[in-house]
Structures are given as structure tokens and as C-alpha cells.
Amino acid sequence: MSEDKMQADDATRVASVVDDRDDEFKWHTGKQLPTGVQDAIEFVDVHKAFGRNKILRGLNMGIPEDKISMILGPSGTGKSVCIKHMVGLLYPDQGDIIVHGKSVPMMHDDELFDMRKKFGVLFQDGALFGSMNLLDNVAFPLRQHTDKGEEEVMEIVNRRLAEVGLTNAGDKMPNELSGGMRKRAGFARALVLDPDIVLFDEPDSGLDPVRTALLCELIQEIHEENGGAYVVITHDIMSARRVAEHISVLWKGRIVESGPAEQLFNSDNAFVRQFLAGDSQGPLGME
Amino acid sequence: MVRSVADRAFLPTKNLLEEVGDMMILTGKTISSALRPPYPYGGEFVSQFLFAIKLCWFPLLVSTVAFGFGAPGLQAANFLVIFGALDRLGGFFVLASIREFAPFVTAIVLAGVAGTAITADLGARKIREELDALQVLGVDPVKNLVVPRFLALMLVTGLFNIYALIFGVFGGILATLTNGAPLGPFWATFFTNASTTDLWGSVLKTTLFGAIIAIVCCYKGMTASGGAEGVGRAVNQAVVIAFLGVFAFNYVFTQTLLATHPEILVPR
């Protein structure tokens, strides 16, 4: 290939990149369909970058109270980063996150630790402490934050373990459990302080379809019993269809569209339609 | 009960012996595949050699000067000032630096810096299944990964010993100057006491240290287990075993050298 031609090629490539940048947010209508309830968590124009890598780019999102909300989006669009912002593990470069009317980035440490007690978080692989058995893992938040006696603690722990179907596994160590069991145990630990908000970081990652369905059912059951705002992060459409009451579609660090689940599944936005149908044809490519 | 107590005491011992055995087998395999043709490991050898030098030169510089100035320098000078024999410090540095401290600090730095890097690197390849992929492609990981590291680390450790020796003696010079003494007698006793036996003993010793470090670190890297803690734990164990191995070997080697070459002990 001659030098001239190479330069010409480079030029067209640059041009196409510039074009893309102009169009980048053309599917992002940012429409927030009304849900009829108050928001438990609000993101207001949040920007976050790691080095040169911009993850969140002006995210505006609301998570409604007392519903199971899902944040859906292709991999690498900043879903887990969202969760970390909600509990103050990461701070936004710009913008604000409001939980029950209070701004998270403005809190000082003691307030933050207090606020976090309202949260239960289920991490991707459960994040159980490797040095403790299941009972101690689930009892850990109770022992640290409440003055309950040992008997009462054990009663609560056993009840929570029974709820997630791990009645007889209390004295096992985390590395003796399968991935699904670790997740359920992490779920029990997240619930043990009766949190108002429960966050799930990809509850379906690494599970087979049947186990995923069972876990989704479990989430629904426990939500019916306890209430509270549940936030599930996933890219799995099957579980979204099963449990979601509210859906926010996230792409390139912004909301494409959000609203009650039924309405989103019938959306006329091309990106939302493609993603929720799992179609290979549409705005989302391999890139 | 008795059974479980016995298990607790013997299982770790048994595992340790098995591991030592495995390392011996790896040593044998490494040497035999280094000698048998073909010899595809030239490029890797050079890159590992440069890699080790790049990693180690600065920590080794700081360590040897600090060690030479503090331990044999200041303390031995204090000792000799009592007897009014500070000129003997040079002679002491032959014993201290050439025979003991230069090899010893070189081994510590090489194990801690280059050895850990090797374990981390091979451990990463192991858990990314690169080692399995190599074997599937018909490439022998011992010949292509372990042999060049083994040879490179032996050569580097031997060469770095001389480097460490120079900077260790530099620490001694600093100590002499701190005591306000002239350097002439230092060099005089240094060169009258220095013998070629000391030097080749020192270089041979460190070369073998390099071999021990390379085998231990390669073995631990290649057997790293999966899971979050796997590679970190492998590095941890590798450096502990390498230290113990090097020091145990050092003791045996010094004893043997002193016993077989008594003339290096004669004061001059």
C-alpha cells in the first residue's frame, strides 16, 4: 500500500470516528416514564472517569421506592460503578447521588457508615469472609452493629439462612460451597439488618439458567415479604423479564430510557428494542 | 484423636518433603533439558537476564551500601578501634564482604526482587491457562520457560555478587572515613588478605544461590493454584522457601570451603 493511500485511509477513519461521536447519544432519549412512587435513590448528572476512561457521562436516573428495579445494559457501561456510587465506595467527579433525600458525596465518614446500614449488598461472588463459616458470616453485621444477645443473633441468622434455603450449611466454610450457595449466603447476610435498600451486583453471573431462575424467584419472594427498594444489575434479559418491575437501560454511561417494565418491553426506541430482544441487528455492535 | 494429632503434625511435614522432592525433580528436568538439543531458549534467556538486571540494580545498590556501611563497617570498626587496629578493617572486609555479606545480600535481593517477579509472572501464566496452552501446542514449558530463567538467574546472581562486593567495600570505605582514618592501610590489608579462593568461592556460591532461587520460584509459580489468593500465596511461599534454602545452603557451603581450603584462614 502506498503512503498516500495509507494517509487517506487514516483520514477517513478519523472522519468516521468524529461522525460516531456526534451520533453517540442519538438513541439516548433519557426518557423517564412516570412510576407513580417516590424515588429512593436519584442520580443527578453524574460524571465519573478512571484516568482517561470515562465511565459515567452525565447519568440521570431514579430508582423507585418499594419496587424491584433493574439496571440493564451491555457489558462495560458502568453498571457496577453505579452500585459503588450508591453506597459511597466511589465518589463522582461531578454531579450528585441522593439517597432518601440526602446527598451521599457530601456526607462525612460517620454519616456515611450510618447510611450504609440502610443498605444490603449482594456482591458478584457473595464476598463472604473466607476466614469465617457461614453462621459467623451472616451474624457478622448483627454482632458489629446491634446489642442483641448471642441467642437472638443465632435465631435471626438461622431464620435468614432458612429463607435462602441453607438451613444445614451453617458450619461450612465459604470455599466448601458452590457458587450458587455462596450467592444465597451473601443474600442472607445482606438481609440480616433488615435493610431498606438491597443492591444485587449481577446475581446471575456464573449460574446456570435453572439456578438463575430459582435465585430470581427467591428475590421476588423475599421482596414480597420485606418490601424495600431492590436494585438488580444484570445484562440477562431472562431474569429481567421474570422479576423486574422497573427497568433502566444504561449505555455508554447514560440512561437510554427508563420506566415501568411492561412499558419498556414495548418501547419504540431502536436500541432498547434490540437489547431487550437480544438481537444482533441494531445500534449496538461489537465495537 | 491420636490419629488427628498425628495427621496435624505429619501432614505438613509430608507435604513439605513432597514439595522438596518435586523441586529436585524439576531441577533434574531443567538441567537435562538445558543440555539436550534443541536450544530454543536463547531469546528468552537474554530478555530474562535484562529483566533481572533492570529490576535489581537499584535495590541492590541501596542494600549493599547500607549493609556494608552499617554492619561490617561501623560495628567492626568499633571493634577494631578498641584493639587499636583499624587498619585491619580491610582484612575484615575480605572475610565480611567477599565471603559472607555480598553473597548473602545479593541472594536476599535477588530472591526478593527477581524471584518474586518470576513467581508472579509464571503464576499469572498458570492461572490464565497459558502453560496448559503451551503444552497443548507441543511446547515444553520447562525447556522454554524454566531453563532460560534458571540460566539467566544463575548468571545474574553471580555477576551481581561482584557488583554487590564493590558497593559493599564502598560502604566499608565510608565507615573508615567516618572514623577519620586514612584509606591506605585499608587497601593494604584488604589486598594482602584477599585470595582467589575467596573470590571464586564467592562467585560459585552466588551462582548456586541463583539456581536455588530460580528453581524454587519457578516451581511455586508453575504450581500456583487458582482462586483469588493463589498467585499471592505462591509468591509468599516462594520467597520464604528461597530464603531458608539459600541460608541453609550458605552455611553448608561456608563450612565446606573453610574445611577444604584452610589456607584462606591464615592471617596475613
Place this chain on the structure above:
Amino acid sequence: MEWLTVPREWLTSAGEIAKFCGKILGQVYSLKVFRFFGETLRQSGILIVSSTIVIWGLVFIIGLQCGTEGAYFSRSVGAPSQAGVFAAWCDLRELVPYAFGYMMAAKVGTGIVAELGSMRISDEIDALEVMGIDSVLFLCATRLLASWLVLPFVYLAAIGAGFFASYLAVVQQVGDVSSGGYFLVFWMFQNPPDLVYSLIKGMVMATVVVLVGCYYGYNASGGPVGVGTATAKSMVLNIVMVHLIGMLGTQVFWGANPRAPIGG
């Protein structure tokens, strides 16, 4: 200014390490750490069970070495009965602290990096945080306090192991000097302040090793591979620090004053 980037990176990370260590030291100093005294005791237990034997083992080997070299060197300067001086100084002032520092870095320091690093990448540290627990306090401050509770005793016992090994080498193996003669000189050339200085040296090394380990482990990233790299990096810093502390300690404690019972 490309050639300035490497030193600048070093300065940045040195600043970060200092800030992190300051936080841990502050938490121990303000006694906040006693909120997790149970965890502290557990860490102490782990330290005793898993690390003491190897530390003593290495010190013992080095004590043998000190004794052998001391015996031959004293013979070469024509004062074989003075081997005790060499052994006393070599063991107590220099090589026991060094051996202790090396093994602390190898066994305890890298162990902490591996452990905390794996907790970091499997989200356990984030889990602690969202449960409303200060993870630096719970993980790092408790480890530092545990090492301060346990290691002085481990260190004193290590000195004992070194002394015993030197005695074996000088008196039983080389045998230029009788047991009584050896001990006379050996004990004459050290006194309690020397022991305290040596202990201070060892404890400063241990503190630095634990803090460096906590820093690299707590801030690990990039999966199991990242944990391995962090472990290797922590070892580099620890080795340099151990040597620098050893030298500074010698300079400060014995540089101007040899603290010998004879001579000027």
C-alpha cells in the same frame, strides 16, 4: 521531560503510602482499634502459629554463621578468646535484626499482601464497607496492633536462638575458647541498653513491613494476577526499607559510641 516521570511516580506513591500508614497509625494511637480487640487477638494467634518457627529458624542459621565467622576472624587478628565480642555484636546488633526483618518481609509482609489482596478482589473489603465497618481499622490497624503485641516476645526469643547458635558454633564446633571464657567476654560486651536498641531496630522493621504489606494488599487490583504482582512489589520495597532501617539504627545507636566496656 520524559526522564522525570519515573521519579515522579515514585514520589506520588511514596506520598500515598505515607498517607495510608499515617491513617493506620492514627487509628492505633487513638485507641479506636480496641473496638475490634477480638479480631486483634485472632490476628496475634495467627501470627504466633504461622510465623514464629520460620523466623527463629532463619535467625538460628544466621547465628551459626555469625559464630563461625567470628571464631575464625578473632583467630586471624590473634585474639581467639575474643570471639565472644564478635558474636555478641554480630548477633545482637546487626544480624538478628536483619534476619528478623528479612523473614518478617518474606513471611508476614507478603502474607498480608496476599490475604488482603484476595479480600480486595473478591469484594470482601467492599462488603465490610457497605456493612458500615471501617475496613482500614478492621483489617490493617488490628494487624498492626497484633504485631506489636506479639513480636517483641518473638524477637526476644529470636535473639535467644541466635545466641544459642553462636555458642554452638564458637565453643562446640570451632572450640578455640572454653565455654566459660566465651561467656565472660560475650556478656561483658553487651548490656541491657544494647538489647533495647536492638529490639527497637527489630520493631521498627516489623512495623514498616506490616504497614507496607497492608498498603499493597489493601490497594491491590486486577484479579489474582494483580495480587501476585502486588505481593512481589511489596517485597522490593520491604527489602530496601529493612536495609535502610538497619543502617540508620546502627548509625543512631552505635555510630558515635561503640558502647564497649574498655578502651576510649
